[in-house]
Amino acid sequence: MKPLDPRLLGYARAARAFLMAGALIGLAQTACIVLFAWFLSQVIVRAIDGQSLSELMPMIAALAGVVVARAALLWIAEVTSTRGAARVKSQLRSRVLAAITQLGPGWMAERNATSVATVTGPGLDALDTYFSRYLPQLILTAIATPIVVLVIFLEDWPSALGVVLTLPIIPVFMILIGWATQTVQKKQWRLLNTLSTSFLDVVGGLATLTLFGRAARQAERIRSVTEQYRVQTMKVLRVSFLSGFVLELVSSLAVAVVAVSVGLRLIDGSLGLSVGLFVLLLAPEAFLPLRQVGTQFHAAADGVAAADDVFEILDAASAEQAETMVESAPDRPSAGTLVLTGFGAAYGERPVIGPIDAEFSTGSFTAITGPSGVGKSTLVAALLGFVGHTGVVTLGGRTIEAGVTGRDWISWCGQRPGLLAGSVFENVALGSRAPDRALAARALGVAAADEIELDRMLGVAGAGLSGGQAQRVSIARAVYRALERHSAVLVLDEPSSALDELSESRLIDGLRRLSESRTLTLIVVTHREAVARAADSILSLEPAAMAA
Known part of the structure; x- marks a missing residue:
């Protein structure tokens, strides 16, 4: 310096x-x-x-x-x-x-x-x-x-x-x-x-x-x-x-x-x-x-x-x-069909996925499957604007531009819970402009975690919850954001990897009801057969599809 x-x-x-x-x-x-x-x-x-x-x-x-x-x-x-x-x-x-x-x-x-x-x-x-x-x-x-x-x-x-x-x-x-x-x-x-x-x-x-x-x-x-x-x-x-x-x-x-x-x-x-x-x-x-x-x-x-x-x-x-990054663009796209045209993503000079064409209809439940390393999580990161991509992304006929459109149109839950020390309510409503307990309770219900009390205190990194409970609380956080900000798309990355069959079934039912009642486009990255079977459609990524 x-x-x-x-x-x-x-x-x-x-x-x-x-x-x-x-x-x-x-x-x-x-x-x-x-x-x-x-x-x-x-x-x-x-x-x-x-x-x-x-x-x-x-x-x-x-x-x-x-x-x-x-x-x-x-x-x-x-x-x-x-x-x-x-x-x-x-x-x-x-x-x-x-x-x-x-x-x-x-x-x-x-x-x-x-x-x-x-x-x-x-x-x-x-x-x-x-x-x-x-x-x-x-x-x-x-x-x-x-x-x-x-x-x-x-x-x-x-x-x-x-x-x-x-x-x-x-x-x-x-x-x-x-x-x-x-x-x-x-x-x-x-x-x-x-x-x-x-x-x-x-x-x-x-x-x-x-x-x-x-x-x-x-x-x-x-x-x-x-x-x-x-x-x-x-x-x-x-x-x-x-x-x-x-x-x-x-x-x-x-x-x-x-x-x-x-x-x-x-x-x-x-x-x-x-x-x-x-x-x-x-x-x-x-x-x-x-x-x-x-x-x-x-x-x-x-x-x-x-x-x-x-x-x-x-x-x-x-x-x-x-x-040019805008957290909440006033003219963000509303609900509609999400379309990827010639979509590809890369980390630096290293191509990871694409080009692919895909369509996710409003109110549909789509499972993205494929072997590890094929680029499923990279596709999600590119949709979020965290990874540069090629091609065109449109929602309801309007083009999504990374860093310009904002991210209120999409809600996401990654593979790691990422919980913080504090109450369950504070974790579910993290980033909320006006935290709502009723909305948080509803989000926990959708995530099959309604047995977890909102006032329950957690330690660092969510200490005090089991792996499955922490995963469902993090899903509830994504659901809360989707409900509060009226997001058009909800993306979950391996949401049931730490759940038993019963909890997984309850989670699938809750997510399906949410997508149908809110005309929400639901995209789930998964390796679990139960989730894939429950989906309306499957986007299968194969190594052969990874073109430069």
Whole structure:
């Protein structure tokens, strides 16, 4: 990431307001710096000239006012940066979630879900330092350094020349140290992702690992990765401390050059004490913001690395025209026959299914069958707009366009329940604009899960329900969405894989009654013969049909 990546301004509008506020605060701080040096030098010189305390009081009062104003500006800058960071993180997280939704499961399948979660979680949290420390110093450097150098030039051009000649040394060292920091920081970030992924994998498969006696080995692996992360973190700290020392040394030597020049001219009488003292007080302020930028860059390195990954996700979504995504288009298609013409789908450059032609009539129950890997779930993902497809999809004679039409016309339940901690009612009505208990109870009835109480509390990932119960609750969630949003199509992917014959029969009856009473097009991906027999029609996908 650049010192200030332009993409940040495009993806987070709050960043623009933050930069404008930072510029105004930086300008006021610069004025305080110059006034402080001026008033202090005047108080000292006039005191040496023998002025009394009463004569100096107005100047001292002005100096105290500048000190108070500078302290207030520091507080305002801190508050602004903290609030700005919170707003920017919120906007970036919202954009990332929208981007992941737009890119869909096909994109996520090619990436590590834990890594994405780490980036959007603790990764974006690291932007706090970037906004509260690094960017304010960067803004202050862009404003204060040129103004301070100009003021010095107007008072004493030889001193300004010394500052201008020594000032570039600091950016040179910053660039050299920055390259080294970037290398070790990226390696540390990769190790953090590896550690997060390893830990999640072990927790998820702990029962299996214990059963086969491999838990201790995985614990040792996590211990090893943790040690690598600790070592790499210490390397980053070592580079940070070393860079801070180098920047302090270089800036001190640069100020010393100006001080020696001023001192020699004060001795020979070619420079007045008032000007010399004013210049000596201002010279360190010309170097301080630039030096602080280098120091704070290391503190913000985690956020910078995470922001790079965030921008990669958002850039990928932009390529898929994420800005055109509409959650609920006002002119969405109503109920009607769903027709696929020349329909094909692919993951990247790898074709998975098609081209095929199919028709799903209103109120019909169609089963999609075929061997594993033939592309049944891919067809569903393509209908949802999660996977790119070729051909034309129409509903009731109107063309369905991914990312434009919206998704209210279709409701879906995948193979995994995807339940959350909370009540059954909260899970069934997830995403509802106005949760309705009566509608949720009806959805549970359709899903053959009416024996499950709406107020029953579930743990993480739906803990507290059996596999079959969790599956039926997730089906009820899809049914609830279809009823609430008047969806024209309901798609279920292997809805009875965890059910016994009786529950499966009840589920089929409930779904058939729903499709007939609501003129709902029901599409079920299944390997179960009972479901296929109950369907009005069967769309059988065969490996031979998988043409490029």
